[in-house]
Amino acid sequence: MTVVLEAKGLAVSTTAGGRTVDVLRNIDLSLAPGRVLGLVGESGAGKSMIGRVIARNLPGAFSVSRGALHFDGRDLLTISDRDRLALLGRDIAFIPQEPLTALNPTLTIAQQFGEHLERLGVPRGERRARIVSALAEVRLRDPQTLLDRYPFQLSGGMCQRVLIAMAFAGRPKLIVADEPTTALDVSTQAHIVQIIRRMQRDTGTALLFITHDLRLAAHVCDEIMVLYAGDMIERGPARSIINNPRHPYTRALLAANPALSGPRLRLASLPDQMPAISAFADLPGCRFAPRCPVRDPACAAGGFEPLSLGDGHIARCAPGCLSGETQAIAPTALAPWPVARSDAPVLQVDNLSKRYGGGRTLFGAETPGVNAVLPMSLSVRPGEFVGVVGESGSGKSTLARLVMGLEPPTSGAIRIDGKDVTKDAPQARVIRLDALQMVFQDPQSALNPRRPVQSLVTQAMESPRRRADAVTRLSRAKALLTETGLAPEMLDRYPAQLSGGQKQRVNIARALCVTPRLLVADEIVSGLDVSVQAQILNLLLDLREARDIGLLFISHDLAVVRYLCARVIVMQNGAVVEEGVTEEVFAAPQHPYTRALLAAVPPDDVDQPWPVEAA
Amino acid sequence: MSPRAAAALRRCAQSPRVIVAAIILIAAIAVALFAPFLAPHSPQDQDLINTLLPPMWAVGGDPSYPLGTDTLGRCILSRLIYGARVALYVAFVAATGAMLLGAALALLASYFGGWVDWIVSRMVDIWMAFPPVVLALILLVGMGAGVNKVILAIVLIDWTRFCRVIRSEGIVVMKRDYIAAARLSSFTNLQIMLKELLPAVSPLLITLLSLEMGIAVIVEAIMSFVGLSVEPDVAAWGVMIADARQTMNQAPWGVIFPVFAIFLLVLAFNLMGDGLRRALDTRLLISRGAA
Numbered sequence: 088m089t090v091v092l093e094a095k096g097l098a099v100s101t102t103a104g105g106r107t108v109d110v111l112r113n114i115d116l117s118l119a120p121g122r123v124l125g126l127v128g129e130s131g132a133g134k135s136m137i138g139r140v141i142a143r144n145l146p147g148a149f150s151v152s153r154g155a156l157h158f159d160g161r162d163l164l165t166i167s168d169r170d171r172l173a174l175l176g177r178d179i180a181f182i183p184q185e186p187l188t189a190l191n192p193t194l195t196i197a198q199q200f201g202e203h204l205e206r207l208g209v210p211r212g213e214r215r216a217r218i219v220s221a222l223a224e225v226r227l228r229d230p231q232t233l234l235d236r237y238p239f240q241l242s243g244g245m246c247q248r249v250l251i252a253m254a255f256a257g258r259p260k261l262i263v264a265d266e267p268t269t270a271l272d273v274s275t276q277a278h279i280v281q282i283i284r285r286m287q288r289d290t291g292t293a294l295l296f297i298t299h300d301l302r303l304a305a306h307v308c309d310e311i312m313v314l315y316a317g318d319m320i321e322r323g324p325a326r327s328i329i330n331n332p333r334h335p336y337t338r339a340l341l342a343a344n345p346a347l348s349g350p351r352l353r354l355a356s357l358p359d360q361m362p363a364i365s366a367f368a369d370l371p372g373c374r375f376a377p378r379c380p381v382r383d384p385a386c387a388a389g390g391f392e393p394l395s396l397g398d399g400h401i402a403r404c405a406p407g408c409l410s411g412e413t414q415a416i417a418p419t420a421l422a423p424w425p426v427a428r429s430d431a432p433v434l435q436v437d438n439l440s441k442r443y444g445g446g447r448t449l450f451g452a453e454t455p456g457v458n459a460v461l462p463m464s465l466s467v468r469p470g471e472f473v474g475v476v477g478e479s480g481s482g483k484s485t486l487a488r489l490v491m492g493l494e495p496p497t498s499g500a501i502r503i504d505g506k507d508v509t510k511d512a513p514q515a516r517v518i519r520l521d522a523l524q525m526v527f528q529d530p531q532s533a534l535n536p537r538r539p540v541q542s543l544v545t546q547a548m549e550s551p552r553r554r555a556d557a558v559t560r561l562s563r564a565k566a567l568l569t570e571t572g573l574a575p576e577m578l579d580r581y582p583a584q585l586s587g588g589q590k591q592r593v594n595i596a597r598a599l600c601v602t603p604r605l606l607v608a609d610e611i612v613s614g615l616d617v618s619v620q621a622q623i624l625n626l627l628l629d630l631r632e633a634r635d636i637g638l639l640f641i642s643h644d645l646a647v648v649r650y651l652c653a654r655v656i657v658m659q660n661g662a663v664v665e666e667g668v669t670e671e672v673f674a675a676p677q678h679p680y681t682r683a684l685l686a687a688v689p690p691d692d693v694d695q696p697w698p699v700e701a702a
Numbered sequence: 703m704s705p706r707a708a709a710a711l712r713r714c715a716q717s718p719r720v721i722v723a724a725i726i727l728i729a730a731i732a733v734a735l736f737a738p739f740l741a742p743h744s745p746q747d748q749d750l751i752n753t754l755l756p757p758m759w760a761v762g763g764d765p766s767y768p769l770g771t772d773t774l775g776r777c778i779l780s781r782l783i784y785g786a787r788v789a790l791y792v793a794f795v796a797a798t799g800a801m802l803l804g805a806a807l808a809l810l811a812s813y814f815g816g817w818v819d820w821i822v823s824r825m826v827d828i829w830m831a832f833p834p835v836v837l838a839l840i841l842l843v844g845m846g847a848g849v850n851k852v853i854l855a856i857v858l859i860d861w862t863r864f865c866r867v868i869r870s871e872g873i874v875v876m877k878r879d880y881i882a883a884a885r886l887s888s889f890t891n892l893q894i895m896l897k898e899l900l901p902a903v904s905p906l907l908i909t910l911l912s913l914e915m916g917i918a919v920i921v922e923a924i925m926s927f928v929g930l931s932v933e934p935d936v937a938a939w940g941v942m943i944a945d946a947r948q949t950m951n952q953a954p955w956g957v958i959f960p961v962f963a964i965f966l967l968v969l970a971f972n973l974m975g976d977g978l979r980r981a982l983d984t985r986l987l988i989s990r991g992a993a
Contacts, residue, residue: 493882520888533879537707537901549897550888597883 090157091261091293092118092141097154099136099145099317101364108367110149111136111317113393113403120260121291123284125308125325127301129340129616131361132314134297138263141179141295143171159260176206180254182264182283186246186271190238196222196249197234200256207257221252225282244275248282255286262287265297272478273643277687277698280307299616301340302689305329306697310399313337316361316374319393323400329693334402336375343621345650346691347673353421353628354650356621360586373404381408421628431505432466433522433605433637434490439463439499441485459485461662462499467605470631472638474652474669476645476684482661483641484528487609490639491525492516517552524598528610530590534582541578544568544596553601567596570633572626588619595626605637612647624650645688649673657681710905710982719977726970734786741780742766745937749775754953770955772945778956781937782963788931788938789967792853792922797914799857804864805907809895811865812872822869826862834859838921839930847930849922856918864910868903875902905982909975916971923964939964 099111111133118124126134139145140156141163156163158179163171175181183189191199200218209217215234222230225248238246247267254262264283268276284307287294298304304311305325312322313334321334332338342355357378362370372389376382385405393403440463444456460482467473477483488494490501492511500509503522508515527533534543541564548555548563555563561578568577571592582590591611598606608627612620624647630636642648648655649669656666657680665678676682689697714720733740749767753775758765769778811822841855875881876899884894925931926940939960946956 491882491886493885516888520886525883525886527879527883529879533883535880535884535898535901546884546889547887549893551890552888597887601887 089120090117091120091159092116092295093155093157094137095155097137097140097156098152099133099140099149100152101149103365103368106368107152108364109152109317110364110367111140112153114154114319116312116322118261118293118295120293121288122310123287123294123296123308125304125311126295126297126314127299127304127311127340128314129299129361129618131316131363133317134299134314135265136317138181138265138295138297141261141263142175142181176203176259177257178259179261179263180257180259182247182250182254182262182267184266184269186243186250187238189250190246192237192239195235195237196241200249200253203253203256217256221256222249224255224286225249225252226278227252242275243271244279247271247275247279251279251282251286255290255292258290259292261293261295263295263297266299267296268303269299273645274478274683274687276303281698283307300689301329301337301617302344302691305693306689313340316367316370318374319403320375321400321402321404323396324398326693327398327400331400333396333400334375334404335379335381335408337402339380340617343617345621345624345646347646347649347685347688348691351421351650353419354621354625356625357618360588360616360619379408383408430468432468433504434639435466435502435505436490437464437500437502439486439489439501440497441482441489441494442497458661460489463658463663465656465663465666467637467639469604469637470635471654472627472631472640472652474648474655475639475641475658476643476648476655477658478643478684480660481658483658484609485661486658487525487607487639487641490607491523492519521601522603523605523607524601524603526591526594526598526606526608526611529614530582530587530594533594534590536582538581539578540564540568540573540580540582540585540593543582543593545600546597547600563600567599570599570630571596572622586619587615588622591615591619591623592626595623595630599630599634602634603636605639607639607641609641610643613643620647627651645673645684657684713981714978717977717981719973720981723970723974723977726966727974730786730790730967730970733783734790737783737787741777741783742768743777743780745776745781745784746935747776747780749777751775754949754956756953757955769959770953772942772953772956773949778942778959781942782939782959784937785939785942785960785963786967788849788926788936789919789922789964792849792856793915793918793967793971796853796856796860796918796922797911799853800860800914801864801907801911803857804861805868805900805903807861808865808868808872809899809903811869812876813891813895813899815873815876819869822865826865829859829862830866838925842925842930849932849936852922852925852931853918855925856921860914860917863914864907867910868907871903871906872899875899878902905978909979909982912971912975912978916968916975919964919967919971 094114094116097111097114098109100107100109102108114137116124126137128134140151143163151164158174197215197218200221201214204214204217218234219230222233227233227245227248233241241249267283268279271279280303283294296304296307305328308325310323311325311328313320313328313336315336321328321332321337328337329341332341339355339357343357345354346352359378362374367374370376373379373386376387379386383405386408393401394406395401439460440458441460442456442458465473475483475486485494489496492508495511496509500507502508503518506518508519541561544567545560545564547553548560564578565575568575573589573592573596577585577589585593594611612623615623627638628651631638638651640648640652652669654667655669655672657664657672657678659680665672665676665681672681673685676685686699749771752764752767752771753773755767755771756763757770758768763770767777767779769782771777807822811819837859838855841858842851845851845854881894881898884898889897922931922938923940926938927944929944932938932941942960943957946953950957
């Protein structure tokens with residue numbers, strides 16, 4: 088059997104805190120022509136590092152310290168720079184994560200594609216025809232008209248298709264796709280995956296597919312390799328990994344992913360997070376051991392070899408941990424959504440709309456406007472979790488800002504406990520901000536980097552209306568940290584010293600300070616890894632138990648909305664296209680857009696074909 | 703202190719520019735403070751027998767006048783030492799004044815946006831269209847000469863430098879979610895401006911302040927050169943250059959020393975500003991991969 092890419096005992100090292108640490112170790116892989124290997128892991132697992140080793144594009148302080156890497160019979164580690172450059176783009180091609188930044192905004196599609204074809208040795212006269220046929224192959228409509236357009240005139244999905252066409256143009260033997268769909272909307276993701284798969288099958292190219300989404304990988308890949316903190320944790324046929332995960336981490340990763348169908352199970356969330364590179368030196372053995380629910384002392388000491396489980400399925404774990412019966416990570420059933428109570432709603436929105444621009448210029452000419460939110464109504468009762476789903480540009484974030492009074496609505500009314508707060512007058516503001524608080528999407532931007540945690544979470548007590556002395560503030564801060572599952576040591580930390588999950592907890596704690604009855608959460612888990620996402624989602628469920636708090640949960644992730652929310656509102660281009668009880672909407676979607684959204688999510692069952700080839 | 707501030711301070715302390723500048727500035731401040739103890743003579747004492755003496759190491763120099771004397775036999779070293787007082791006084795007061803005025807307007811403009819921003823921005827545009835030297839001369843002729851008038855002129859002319867830069871930085875900060883979060887915490891407008899917005903622009907403010915001090919030293923020297931600044935009986939570097947101008951061919955030292963003093967002090971302020979900018983500007987840090 089021929090092998091396109093083969094790695095044996097590959098390790099990449101750097102120095103952290105004066106010690107040499109392996110940021111990638113014991114990587115064994117082999118990829119045959121026409122096969123797809125998935126590299127799966129959370130951020131910091133080292134999956135992108137493998138792509139960088141192949142391109143020999145490692146950051147300055149990193150270097151390959153051990154092992155071998157062969158491409159098509161040639162040693163990629165010792166190859167000369169000239170030979171390597173000759174390989175890249177021709178025999179090895181890359182599909183990047185951010186399609187918009189990967190294309191030069193000052194060149195037209197034809198110019199950039201032409202440059203690439205020139206490198207491939209296509210004569211000038213044939214280039215335009217080649218480009219048109221290549222663009223047609225990735226199912227871009229009217230490729231002729233795209234040639235003289237600039238990247239910023241195309242959508243993210245279209246740019247990604249252009250890049251895919253470029254990657255396949257040289258009929259490469261290997262394509263490395265690093266999170267090619269992460270920056271795109273769900274429905275675009277399905278199309279892109281479909282195109283990559285089809286092109287790859289037609290050309291017999293080997294594909295290295297790097298992703299954080301285990302379920303997506305299961306549908307795209309023949310084989311999957313799961314990485315954790317630079318270690319290969321488990322490797323095997325995709326079906327076998329999903330249906331019969333053996334390593335505790337793989338099991339935890341699967342259990343942390345909310346499902347779109349079947350019974351709602353409480354997500355099993357691991358404590359803590361993946362260790363940082365600086366902590367690697369103190370973890371000689373299994374780097375997962377400190378978080379492992381079934382660890383035995385042998386794991387942390389290390390020294391065990393990967394176990395072969397037959398059928399090419401390999402796990403790097405001590406035999407004791409692999410006993411199939413381990414129930415430690417088994418998910419528990421979640422109580423059904425509480426029945427909607429008949430209490431008066433906390434928040435009631437009637438025919439609310441927002442239009443940007445559309446005014447008149449100095450000379451009376453009308454300027455074009457954009458309808459961000461078309462007139463819509465919704466209500467949230469105490470203790471109720473309502474989800475708002477939609478893709479980017481659907482107006483869901485604008486809705487959150489309108490509800491919070493951060494932007495004035497164009498028309499409609501917002502009522503809190505029956506009192507009208509549509510106008511942002513001082514009195515209305517008091518009513519609004521006593522009942523409603525917001526958790527922001529990007530904790531990086533939402534936390535003032537110059538405030539320590541204890542000052543951040545009790546920030547509201549600096550306002551003239553709630554002014555409190557230092558002792559009261561400190562005890563309040565302590566209580567809030569306990570409630571949101573943060574250790575008291577965090578009190579004096581600054582945002583830069585916190586991980587993404589911890590920042591999001593601080594973000595939530597701050598919103599809880601004034602004991603609101605409704606939280607408005609705008610995409611609060613979209614930037615987090617699955618295991619951290621599970622922690623935050625469970626925290627929200629626990630808060631409902633403890634405080635009877637309501638939630639307006641804005642998200643693009645249908646599975647997450649299904650996990651949390653009893654009712655769901657689906658938005659498209661600023662309009663509500665469907666709403667109802669989550670279970671009913673997801674089981675029998677009425678609107679074509681809802682159906683399309685649901686179809687775009689990789690199903691839980693690996694055997695179900697996905698993505699469905701569009702007619 | 704936040705780790706961010708600590709790291710910034712560490713970067714400052716490791717920057718050669720900042721270290722060199724700090725040494726020169728500390729020395730200059732010490733000289734100005736302890737002038738009566740350091741100066742060998744009173745800056746106004748005339749010794750008409752020993753006029754136009756060269757420095758003590760040159761032929762014909764007198765050890766009691768280390769840097770020589772001017773046309774009236776006044777000790778150049780003593781006049782330089784007392785001149786530092788005027789230069790530093792103008793530098794600190796004028797730059798601080800320009801900063802306060804400019805930053806206050808900039809904060810208002812970036813916080814409220816809309817028509818407030820429009821008015822402030824147009825004011826800056828119009829202000830900056832005036833030639834600054836002409837504006838300064840008009841102001842000083844109108845208000846009369848004097849060192850405090852010079853300071854007022856610098857404040858009234860140079861606040862635009864602060865306003866323009868701080869306003870654009872403030873607009874970037876206003877887009878951050880923590881400003882919205884402060885609003886949802888029922889902060890008053892003033893609280894948001896002072897507790898959230900001001901700290902975010904303060905690194906830039908400090909950098910600009912340092913650069914402005916250098917500019918103020920030069921402006922003061924020019925104004926005292928043309929006789930619009932200090933009283934005739936006060937020693938200032940610009941006055942020294944003006945006095946020594948006629949005898950420049952026989953006694954170049956009278957011009958060289960004050961020019962060198964101005965050069966050194968302005969260099970220190972500029973190095974300090976540049977060093978602080980490199981140490982504090984997060985965008986530069988990111989582009990160099992240090993953050």
